[in-house]
Amino acid sequence: MxxxxxxxxxxxxxxxxxxxxxxxxxxxxxxxxxxxxxxxxxxxxxxxxxxxxxxxxxxxxxxxxxxxxxxxxxxxxxxxxxxxxxxxxxxxxxxxxxxxxxxxxxxxxxxxxxxxxxxxxxxxxxxxxxxxxxxxxxxxxVECLAIGAHSVSRANVSKSDTVMVLGAGPIGLGAAQFAQVSGAKTFIADVNPERLRFCENEFNFDAQVDCKQDVQAQLSILTGGDMPTVIIDATGNPKAMESTFGWLAHGGRIVFVSVVKADISFHDPEFHKRETTLMGSRNATKEDFEHVVDCMRTGKVKxxxxxxxxxxxxxxxxxxxxxxxxxxxxxxxxxxxx
Ligand SMILES: [Zn+2]
Ligand SMILES: [Zn+2]
CATH class of the missing domain: 3.90.180.10 (Medium-chain alcohol dehydrogenases, catalytic domain)
Structure with missing residues:
Protein backbone atom coordinates (compact mmCIF):
# COMPACT_ATOMS: atom_id res chain seq x y z
CA MET A 1 0.00 0.00 0.00
CA VAL A 142 13.87 21.34 -13.16
CA GLU A 143 10.37 21.47 -14.64
CA CYS A 144 9.65 24.97 -13.51
CA LEU A 145 13.05 26.17 -14.76
CA ALA A 146 12.50 24.35 -18.06
CA ILE A 147 9.36 26.42 -18.67
CA GLY A 148 11.43 29.58 -18.30
CA ALA A 149 14.20 28.12 -20.47
CA HIS A 150 11.66 27.31 -23.18
CA SER A 151 10.41 30.90 -23.30
CA VAL A 152 13.98 32.07 -23.83
CA SER A 153 14.59 29.56 -26.60
CA ARG A 154 11.27 30.60 -28.24
CA ALA A 155 12.60 34.14 -28.56
CA ASN A 156 15.98 32.87 -29.75
CA VAL A 157 17.70 35.17 -27.26
CA SER A 158 21.33 36.01 -27.97
CA LYS A 159 24.00 38.24 -26.50
CA SER A 160 22.92 41.17 -28.67
CA ASP A 161 19.54 41.21 -26.90
CA THR A 162 18.27 43.20 -23.98
CA VAL A 163 15.65 41.10 -22.24
CA MET A 164 13.07 42.23 -19.72
CA VAL A 165 11.31 39.49 -17.79
CA LEU A 166 8.06 40.62 -16.19
CA GLY A 167 7.17 38.80 -12.99
CA ALA A 168 9.79 37.56 -10.52
CA GLY A 169 8.08 34.30 -9.58
CA PRO A 170 9.75 30.93 -10.19
CA ILE A 171 9.02 30.95 -13.94
CA GLY A 172 10.20 34.53 -14.37
CA LEU A 173 13.35 33.89 -12.34
CA GLY A 174 14.04 30.87 -14.53
CA ALA A 175 13.49 32.84 -17.73
CA ALA A 176 15.71 35.68 -16.54
CA GLN A 177 18.52 33.30 -15.61
CA PHE A 178 18.41 31.53 -18.96
CA ALA A 179 18.35 34.87 -20.77
CA GLN A 180 21.58 35.60 -18.91
CA VAL A 181 23.01 32.20 -19.85
CA SER A 182 22.33 33.21 -23.48
CA GLY A 183 24.47 36.26 -22.87
CA ALA A 184 21.71 38.87 -23.00
CA LYS A 185 21.54 41.97 -20.85
CA THR A 186 18.71 41.06 -18.49
CA PHE A 187 16.25 43.06 -16.39
CA ILE A 188 13.69 41.61 -14.02
CA ALA A 189 10.48 43.48 -13.24
CA ASP A 190 7.87 43.05 -10.54
CA VAL A 191 5.28 45.00 -8.55
CA ASN A 192 6.36 43.46 -5.26
CA PRO A 193 9.25 45.33 -3.59
CA GLU A 194 10.17 42.25 -1.53
CA ARG A 195 10.55 40.17 -4.67
CA LEU A 196 12.75 42.86 -6.22
CA ARG A 197 14.92 42.97 -3.11
CA PHE A 198 15.19 39.18 -3.23
CA CYS A 199 16.35 39.40 -6.86
CA GLU A 200 18.89 42.04 -6.02
CA ASN A 201 20.33 39.97 -3.15
CA GLU A 202 20.22 36.53 -4.69
CA PHE A 203 20.85 37.06 -8.40
CA ASN A 204 23.02 39.08 -10.65
CA PHE A 205 20.60 40.65 -13.12
CA ASP A 206 21.57 43.87 -14.85
CA ALA A 207 18.68 45.76 -13.29
CA GLN A 208 15.52 45.45 -11.24
CA VAL A 209 12.53 47.34 -12.68
CA ASP A 210 9.87 48.52 -10.25
CA CYS A 211 6.46 48.14 -11.87
CA LYS A 212 4.86 50.41 -9.27
CA GLN A 213 6.88 53.26 -10.81
CA ASP A 214 6.97 54.51 -14.43
CA VAL A 215 8.23 51.42 -16.29
CA GLN A 216 8.60 53.23 -19.62
CA ALA A 217 10.87 55.82 -18.05
CA GLN A 218 13.00 53.24 -16.22
CA LEU A 219 13.45 51.17 -19.40
CA SER A 220 14.28 54.22 -21.45
CA ILE A 221 17.10 55.13 -19.05
CA LEU A 222 18.38 51.55 -18.84
CA THR A 223 18.48 51.09 -22.62
CA GLY A 224 19.47 54.57 -23.76
CA GLY A 225 16.01 54.96 -25.30
CA ASP A 226 16.15 51.75 -27.37
CA MET A 227 13.90 49.69 -25.05
CA PRO A 228 14.18 45.90 -24.54
CA THR A 229 14.47 43.79 -27.70
CA VAL A 230 12.74 40.89 -25.94
CA ILE A 231 10.01 41.03 -23.29
CA ILE A 232 8.98 37.80 -21.58
CA ASP A 233 5.80 37.97 -19.55
CA ALA A 234 5.53 35.65 -16.57
CA THR A 235 2.99 37.63 -14.57
CA GLY A 236 -0.32 36.02 -15.45
CA ASN A 237 -1.72 39.52 -15.39
CA PRO A 238 -3.65 40.75 -18.47
CA LYS A 239 -2.81 44.43 -17.82
CA ALA A 240 0.90 43.67 -17.61
CA MET A 241 0.69 41.58 -20.77
CA GLU A 242 -1.02 44.39 -22.66
CA SER A 243 1.54 46.92 -21.47
CA THR A 244 4.38 44.96 -23.07
CA PHE A 245 3.32 46.14 -26.55
CA GLY A 246 4.29 49.71 -25.68
CA TRP A 247 7.55 48.86 -23.89
CA LEU A 248 9.21 46.90 -26.68
CA ALA A 249 12.09 47.93 -28.95
CA HIS A 250 11.28 48.31 -32.65
CA GLY A 251 11.87 44.94 -34.30
CA GLY A 252 11.48 43.16 -30.95
CA ARG A 253 9.79 39.99 -29.71
CA ILE A 254 7.24 39.45 -26.98
CA VAL A 255 6.81 36.02 -25.38
CA PHE A 256 3.77 35.21 -23.23
CA VAL A 257 4.78 32.34 -21.00
CA SER A 258 2.12 32.76 -18.34
CA VAL A 259 -1.41 31.97 -19.40
CA VAL A 260 -4.49 33.96 -18.38
CA LYS A 261 -8.17 33.22 -18.70
CA ALA A 262 -8.85 36.53 -20.46
CA ASP A 263 -8.73 38.36 -23.77
CA ILE A 264 -5.58 40.32 -24.47
CA SER A 265 -5.83 43.29 -26.79
CA PHE A 266 -3.37 45.73 -28.30
CA HIS A 267 -3.47 48.87 -30.39
CA ASP A 268 -2.47 47.79 -33.88
CA PRO A 269 -0.36 50.86 -34.78
CA GLU A 270 1.81 50.20 -31.68
CA PHE A 271 2.18 46.57 -32.75
CA HIS A 272 2.74 47.37 -36.43
CA LYS A 273 5.19 50.24 -36.22
CA ARG A 274 7.59 47.99 -34.30
CA GLU A 275 7.05 44.99 -36.60
CA THR A 276 6.44 43.14 -33.34
CA THR A 277 6.72 39.38 -33.11
CA LEU A 278 4.32 37.95 -30.53
CA MET A 279 4.80 34.38 -29.34
CA GLY A 280 3.18 32.02 -26.88
CA SER A 281 5.37 29.63 -24.94
CA ARG A 282 3.89 26.42 -23.62
CA ASN A 283 5.49 23.79 -21.38
CA ALA A 284 9.00 22.74 -22.45
CA THR A 285 10.80 20.23 -24.64
CA LYS A 286 13.25 17.50 -23.71
CA GLU A 287 16.05 19.77 -24.99
CA ASP A 288 14.96 22.48 -22.55
CA PHE A 289 15.00 19.98 -19.67
CA GLU A 290 18.48 18.81 -20.63
CA HIS A 291 19.72 22.39 -20.94
CA VAL A 292 18.39 23.14 -17.43
CA VAL A 293 20.10 20.16 -15.78
CA ASP A 294 23.30 20.97 -17.61
CA CYS A 295 23.22 24.56 -16.36
CA MET A 296 22.48 23.34 -12.81
CA ARG A 297 25.38 20.94 -12.87
CA THR A 298 27.81 23.56 -14.18
CA GLY A 299 26.52 26.24 -11.81
CA LYS A 300 25.31 28.52 -14.60
CA VAL A 301 21.92 28.89 -12.94
CA LYS A 302 21.03 29.14 -9.28
ZN1 LIG B 1 5.02 23.38 -12.59
ZN1 LIG C 1 0.45 15.08 -30.26
Whole structure:
Protein backbone atom coordinates (compact mmCIF):
# COMPACT_ATOMS: atom_id res chain seq x y z
CA MET A 1 0.00 0.00 0.00
CA UNK A 2 0.98 3.61 -0.33
CA UNK A 3 -0.23 7.04 0.74
CA UNK A 4 -1.32 9.78 -1.67
CA UNK A 5 -2.48 13.32 -1.11
CA UNK A 6 -5.75 13.86 -2.96
CA UNK A 7 -7.32 17.20 -3.79
CA UNK A 8 -10.91 16.07 -3.21
CA UNK A 9 -12.43 19.40 -4.26
CA UNK A 10 -11.13 23.00 -4.28
CA UNK A 11 -9.77 23.86 -0.83
CA UNK A 12 -9.78 20.27 0.40
CA UNK A 13 -6.66 18.08 0.56
CA UNK A 14 -6.66 14.70 2.25
CA UNK A 15 -4.60 11.55 2.55
CA UNK A 16 -5.77 8.38 0.91
CA UNK A 17 -4.44 4.84 0.77
CA UNK A 18 -4.13 2.95 -2.46
CA UNK A 19 -2.32 -0.01 -3.92
CA UNK A 20 1.35 0.53 -4.70
CA UNK A 21 1.46 0.65 -8.51
CA UNK A 22 3.23 -1.93 -10.68
CA UNK A 23 5.05 -0.56 -13.71
CA UNK A 24 3.51 -1.67 -17.03
CA UNK A 25 5.58 -2.50 -20.10
CA UNK A 26 7.65 0.55 -21.03
CA UNK A 27 7.23 2.15 -17.59
CA UNK A 28 9.41 2.60 -14.54
CA UNK A 29 8.33 2.79 -10.92
CA UNK A 30 9.70 5.78 -9.04
CA UNK A 31 9.97 6.16 -5.31
CA UNK A 32 9.10 9.84 -5.10
CA UNK A 33 11.73 11.81 -3.12
CA UNK A 34 10.93 15.49 -3.72
CA UNK A 35 7.94 17.32 -5.16
CA UNK A 36 8.00 20.93 -6.27
CA UNK A 37 4.83 22.87 -5.55
CA UNK A 38 3.78 24.93 -8.53
CA UNK A 39 1.33 27.72 -9.41
CA UNK A 40 -0.72 25.04 -11.17
CA UNK A 41 -1.14 23.16 -7.87
CA UNK A 42 -2.12 26.38 -6.12
CA UNK A 43 -4.71 27.21 -8.80
CA UNK A 44 -6.06 23.65 -8.73
CA UNK A 45 -6.40 23.85 -4.96
CA UNK A 46 -8.01 27.28 -5.26
CA UNK A 47 -10.45 26.10 -7.93
CA UNK A 48 -9.28 28.65 -10.52
CA UNK A 49 -7.52 26.21 -12.82
CA UNK A 50 -9.50 25.75 -16.06
CA UNK A 51 -9.99 22.18 -17.40
CA UNK A 52 -9.40 20.64 -14.00
CA UNK A 53 -11.48 17.81 -12.60
CA UNK A 54 -11.64 16.50 -9.03
CA UNK A 55 -10.70 14.39 -7.18
CA UNK A 56 -7.12 14.62 -8.39
CA UNK A 57 -3.68 13.77 -7.01
CA UNK A 58 -1.66 16.91 -7.76
CA UNK A 59 2.08 17.24 -8.33
CA UNK A 60 3.97 17.34 -11.62
CA UNK A 61 7.41 18.60 -10.51
CA UNK A 62 8.81 15.26 -9.52
CA UNK A 63 12.14 13.78 -8.54
CA UNK A 64 12.56 10.21 -7.45
CA UNK A 65 14.54 7.03 -7.42
CA UNK A 66 14.02 4.30 -10.02
CA UNK A 67 13.11 1.20 -8.01
CA UNK A 68 11.36 -1.11 -10.48
CA UNK A 69 11.34 -1.59 -14.24
CA UNK A 70 8.45 -2.60 -16.48
CA UNK A 71 8.91 -5.02 -19.33
CA UNK A 72 11.30 -3.88 -22.03
CA UNK A 73 12.89 -1.11 -19.95
CA UNK A 74 16.62 -1.07 -19.38
CA UNK A 75 17.57 1.67 -16.92
CA UNK A 76 19.86 1.45 -13.90
CA UNK A 77 17.89 0.70 -10.73
CA UNK A 78 18.56 3.06 -7.86
CA UNK A 79 19.33 6.08 -10.06
CA UNK A 80 18.05 9.54 -9.33
CA UNK A 81 15.76 10.91 -11.99
CA UNK A 82 13.22 13.59 -12.73
CA UNK A 83 10.00 13.32 -14.69
CA UNK A 84 9.00 15.15 -17.88
CA UNK A 85 5.32 15.36 -16.98
CA UNK A 86 3.91 16.14 -20.44
CA UNK A 87 2.60 13.02 -22.14
CA UNK A 88 2.21 13.68 -25.87
CA UNK A 89 0.30 11.60 -28.43
CA UNK A 90 3.17 11.41 -30.90
CA UNK A 91 0.83 11.63 -33.89
CA UNK A 92 -0.80 15.04 -34.08
CA UNK A 93 0.21 18.04 -36.17
CA UNK A 94 2.31 19.50 -33.35
CA UNK A 95 4.02 16.22 -32.46
CA UNK A 96 4.83 15.69 -36.14
CA UNK A 97 6.34 19.15 -36.26
CA UNK A 98 8.66 18.30 -33.36
CA UNK A 99 6.64 20.32 -30.85
CA UNK A 100 5.27 17.70 -28.43
CA UNK A 101 5.13 20.44 -25.78
CA UNK A 102 1.98 21.77 -27.47
CA UNK A 103 0.52 18.42 -28.56
CA UNK A 104 -3.20 18.72 -29.35
CA UNK A 105 -3.92 15.74 -27.06
CA UNK A 106 -1.43 16.54 -24.33
CA UNK A 107 -1.93 14.95 -20.93
CA UNK A 108 0.00 16.44 -18.06
CA UNK A 109 0.75 14.24 -15.07
CA UNK A 110 -0.80 15.90 -12.02
CA UNK A 111 -3.20 17.96 -14.15
CA UNK A 112 -5.09 15.74 -16.59
CA UNK A 113 -4.22 12.50 -14.77
CA UNK A 114 -3.16 11.73 -11.21
CA UNK A 115 0.23 13.16 -10.30
CA UNK A 116 3.09 12.58 -7.96
CA UNK A 117 1.94 13.68 -4.49
CA UNK A 118 2.27 10.07 -3.47
CA UNK A 119 4.97 7.63 -2.41
CA UNK A 120 5.31 5.68 -5.67
CA UNK A 121 4.47 6.60 -9.25
CA UNK A 122 4.69 4.57 -12.46
CA UNK A 123 5.63 6.70 -15.48
CA UNK A 124 6.70 6.01 -19.08
CA UNK A 125 10.43 5.31 -19.13
CA UNK A 126 11.00 7.79 -21.99
CA UNK A 127 9.63 10.58 -19.76
CA UNK A 128 12.18 9.94 -17.03
CA UNK A 129 15.60 11.56 -17.20
CA UNK A 130 18.41 10.15 -15.08
CA UNK A 131 20.53 12.92 -13.62
CA UNK A 132 23.31 12.09 -11.23
CA UNK A 133 25.22 14.86 -9.50
CA UNK A 134 22.19 17.05 -8.79
CA UNK A 135 20.21 16.81 -5.55
CA UNK A 136 16.63 15.51 -5.46
CA UNK A 137 15.51 18.94 -4.37
CA UNK A 138 17.08 20.56 -7.44
CA UNK A 139 15.67 17.85 -9.70
CA UNK A 140 12.22 18.70 -8.38
CA UNK A 141 12.50 22.24 -9.74
CA VAL A 142 13.87 21.34 -13.16
CA GLU A 143 10.37 21.47 -14.64
CA CYS A 144 9.65 24.97 -13.51
CA LEU A 145 13.05 26.17 -14.76
CA ALA A 146 12.50 24.35 -18.06
CA ILE A 147 9.36 26.42 -18.67
CA GLY A 148 11.43 29.58 -18.30
CA ALA A 149 14.20 28.12 -20.47
CA HIS A 150 11.66 27.31 -23.18
CA SER A 151 10.41 30.90 -23.30
CA VAL A 152 13.98 32.07 -23.83
CA SER A 153 14.59 29.56 -26.60
CA ARG A 154 11.27 30.60 -28.24
CA ALA A 155 12.60 34.14 -28.56
CA ASN A 156 15.98 32.87 -29.75
CA VAL A 157 17.70 35.17 -27.26
CA SER A 158 21.33 36.01 -27.97
CA LYS A 159 24.00 38.24 -26.50
CA SER A 160 22.92 41.17 -28.67
CA ASP A 161 19.54 41.21 -26.90
CA THR A 162 18.27 43.20 -23.98
CA VAL A 163 15.65 41.10 -22.24
CA MET A 164 13.07 42.23 -19.72
CA VAL A 165 11.31 39.49 -17.79
CA LEU A 166 8.06 40.62 -16.19
CA GLY A 167 7.17 38.80 -12.99
CA ALA A 168 9.79 37.56 -10.52
CA GLY A 169 8.08 34.30 -9.58
CA PRO A 170 9.75 30.93 -10.19
CA ILE A 171 9.02 30.95 -13.94
CA GLY A 172 10.20 34.53 -14.37
CA LEU A 173 13.35 33.89 -12.34
CA GLY A 174 14.04 30.87 -14.53
CA ALA A 175 13.49 32.84 -17.73
CA ALA A 176 15.71 35.68 -16.54
CA GLN A 177 18.52 33.30 -15.61
CA PHE A 178 18.41 31.53 -18.96
CA ALA A 179 18.35 34.87 -20.77
CA GLN A 180 21.58 35.60 -18.91
CA VAL A 181 23.01 32.20 -19.85
CA SER A 182 22.33 33.21 -23.48
CA GLY A 183 24.47 36.26 -22.87
CA ALA A 184 21.71 38.87 -23.00
CA LYS A 185 21.54 41.97 -20.85
CA THR A 186 18.71 41.06 -18.49
CA PHE A 187 16.25 43.06 -16.39
CA ILE A 188 13.69 41.61 -14.02
CA ALA A 189 10.48 43.48 -13.24
CA ASP A 190 7.87 43.05 -10.54
CA VAL A 191 5.28 45.00 -8.55
CA ASN A 192 6.36 43.46 -5.26
CA PRO A 193 9.25 45.33 -3.59
CA GLU A 194 10.17 42.25 -1.53
CA ARG A 195 10.55 40.17 -4.67
CA LEU A 196 12.75 42.86 -6.22
CA ARG A 197 14.92 42.97 -3.11
CA PHE A 198 15.19 39.18 -3.23
CA CYS A 199 16.35 39.40 -6.86
CA GLU A 200 18.89 42.04 -6.02
CA ASN A 201 20.33 39.97 -3.15
CA GLU A 202 20.22 36.53 -4.69
CA PHE A 203 20.85 37.06 -8.40
CA ASN A 204 23.02 39.08 -10.65
CA PHE A 205 20.60 40.65 -13.12
CA ASP A 206 21.57 43.87 -14.85
CA ALA A 207 18.68 45.76 -13.29
CA GLN A 208 15.52 45.45 -11.24
CA VAL A 209 12.53 47.34 -12.68
CA ASP A 210 9.87 48.52 -10.25
CA CYS A 211 6.46 48.14 -11.87
CA LYS A 212 4.86 50.41 -9.27
CA GLN A 213 6.88 53.26 -10.81
CA ASP A 214 6.97 54.51 -14.43
CA VAL A 215 8.23 51.42 -16.29
CA GLN A 216 8.60 53.23 -19.62
CA ALA A 217 10.87 55.82 -18.05
CA GLN A 218 13.00 53.24 -16.22
CA LEU A 219 13.45 51.17 -19.40
CA SER A 220 14.28 54.22 -21.45
CA ILE A 221 17.10 55.13 -19.05
CA LEU A 222 18.38 51.55 -18.84
CA THR A 223 18.48 51.09 -22.62
CA GLY A 224 19.47 54.57 -23.76
CA GLY A 225 16.01 54.96 -25.30
CA ASP A 226 16.15 51.75 -27.37
CA MET A 227 13.90 49.69 -25.05
CA PRO A 228 14.18 45.90 -24.54
CA THR A 229 14.47 43.79 -27.70
CA VAL A 230 12.74 40.89 -25.94
CA ILE A 231 10.01 41.03 -23.29
CA ILE A 232 8.98 37.80 -21.58
CA ASP A 233 5.80 37.97 -19.55
CA ALA A 234 5.53 35.65 -16.57
CA THR A 235 2.99 37.63 -14.57
CA GLY A 236 -0.32 36.02 -15.45
CA ASN A 237 -1.72 39.52 -15.39
CA PRO A 238 -3.65 40.75 -18.47
CA LYS A 239 -2.81 44.43 -17.82
CA ALA A 240 0.90 43.67 -17.61
CA MET A 241 0.69 41.58 -20.77
CA GLU A 242 -1.02 44.39 -22.66
CA SER A 243 1.54 46.92 -21.47
CA THR A 244 4.38 44.96 -23.07
CA PHE A 245 3.32 46.14 -26.55
CA GLY A 246 4.29 49.71 -25.68
CA TRP A 247 7.55 48.86 -23.89
CA LEU A 248 9.21 46.90 -26.68
CA ALA A 249 12.09 47.93 -28.95
CA HIS A 250 11.28 48.31 -32.65
CA GLY A 251 11.87 44.94 -34.30
CA GLY A 252 11.48 43.16 -30.95
CA ARG A 253 9.79 39.99 -29.71
CA ILE A 254 7.24 39.45 -26.98
CA VAL A 255 6.81 36.02 -25.38
CA PHE A 256 3.77 35.21 -23.23
CA VAL A 257 4.78 32.34 -21.00
CA SER A 258 2.12 32.76 -18.34
CA VAL A 259 -1.41 31.97 -19.40
CA VAL A 260 -4.49 33.96 -18.38
CA LYS A 261 -8.17 33.22 -18.70
CA ALA A 262 -8.85 36.53 -20.46
CA ASP A 263 -8.73 38.36 -23.77
CA ILE A 264 -5.58 40.32 -24.47
CA SER A 265 -5.83 43.29 -26.79
CA PHE A 266 -3.37 45.73 -28.30
CA HIS A 267 -3.47 48.87 -30.39
CA ASP A 268 -2.47 47.79 -33.88
CA PRO A 269 -0.36 50.86 -34.78
CA GLU A 270 1.81 50.20 -31.68
CA PHE A 271 2.18 46.57 -32.75
CA HIS A 272 2.74 47.37 -36.43
CA LYS A 273 5.19 50.24 -36.22
CA ARG A 274 7.59 47.99 -34.30
CA GLU A 275 7.05 44.99 -36.60
CA THR A 276 6.44 43.14 -33.34
CA THR A 277 6.72 39.38 -33.11
CA LEU A 278 4.32 37.95 -30.53
CA MET A 279 4.80 34.38 -29.34
CA GLY A 280 3.18 32.02 -26.88
CA SER A 281 5.37 29.63 -24.94
CA ARG A 282 3.89 26.42 -23.62
CA ASN A 283 5.49 23.79 -21.38
CA ALA A 284 9.00 22.74 -22.45
CA THR A 285 10.80 20.23 -24.64
CA LYS A 286 13.25 17.50 -23.71
CA GLU A 287 16.05 19.77 -24.99
CA ASP A 288 14.96 22.48 -22.55
CA PHE A 289 15.00 19.98 -19.67
CA GLU A 290 18.48 18.81 -20.63
CA HIS A 291 19.72 22.39 -20.94
CA VAL A 292 18.39 23.14 -17.43
CA VAL A 293 20.10 20.16 -15.78
CA ASP A 294 23.30 20.97 -17.61
CA CYS A 295 23.22 24.56 -16.36
CA MET A 296 22.48 23.34 -12.81
CA ARG A 297 25.38 20.94 -12.87
CA THR A 298 27.81 23.56 -14.18
CA GLY A 299 26.52 26.24 -11.81
CA LYS A 300 25.31 28.52 -14.60
CA VAL A 301 21.92 28.89 -12.94
CA LYS A 302 21.03 29.14 -9.28
CA UNK A 303 18.19 26.97 -8.14
CA UNK A 304 18.75 26.21 -4.46
CA UNK A 305 18.08 29.84 -3.51
CA UNK A 306 14.68 29.72 -5.20
CA UNK A 307 13.49 27.18 -2.64
CA UNK A 308 12.13 29.33 0.16
CA UNK A 309 9.83 26.82 1.91
CA UNK A 310 9.99 23.10 2.67
CA UNK A 311 7.73 20.59 4.36
CA UNK A 312 7.42 16.84 4.82
CA UNK A 313 4.87 14.71 3.00
CA UNK A 314 3.02 14.11 6.27
CA UNK A 315 2.77 17.81 7.12
CA UNK A 316 1.82 19.04 3.65
CA UNK A 317 -1.96 19.08 4.07
CA UNK A 318 -1.49 21.38 7.08
CA UNK A 319 1.24 23.54 5.57
CA UNK A 320 -0.16 24.08 2.09
CA UNK A 321 -3.11 26.36 3.02
CA UNK A 322 -0.53 28.70 4.65
CA UNK A 323 1.65 28.76 1.53
CA UNK A 324 -1.28 29.75 -0.65
CA UNK A 325 -1.56 33.10 1.15
CA UNK A 326 0.34 35.84 -0.74
CA UNK A 327 1.96 37.09 2.51
CA UNK A 328 3.70 33.71 2.95
CA UNK A 329 6.50 34.93 0.66
CA UNK A 330 6.75 31.56 -1.08
CA UNK A 331 8.81 31.56 -4.25
CA UNK A 332 9.35 27.83 -4.57
CA UNK A 333 8.19 25.27 -2.03
CA UNK A 334 9.26 21.65 -1.82
CA UNK A 335 7.70 18.56 -0.27
CA UNK A 336 10.27 16.10 0.97
CA UNK A 337 8.98 12.55 0.87
CA UNK A 338 10.67 10.42 3.52
ZN1 LIG B 1 5.02 23.38 -12.59
ZN1 LIG C 1 0.45 15.08 -30.26
Missing amino acids: MKSIVCREPGKLEFSNSKKPTPLAGEVLLKIRCIGVCGTDIHAYGGSQPFFSYPRVLGHELAGEIIELGEGVDLPLGSAAFVIPYLECGQCVACNAGKPNCCTNIEVIGVHRDGGMCEYLAVPADHVVISEGVSYEELAI SANMVTHRTSFNDFTKTFPEWVKPESGVIKAIIEVG
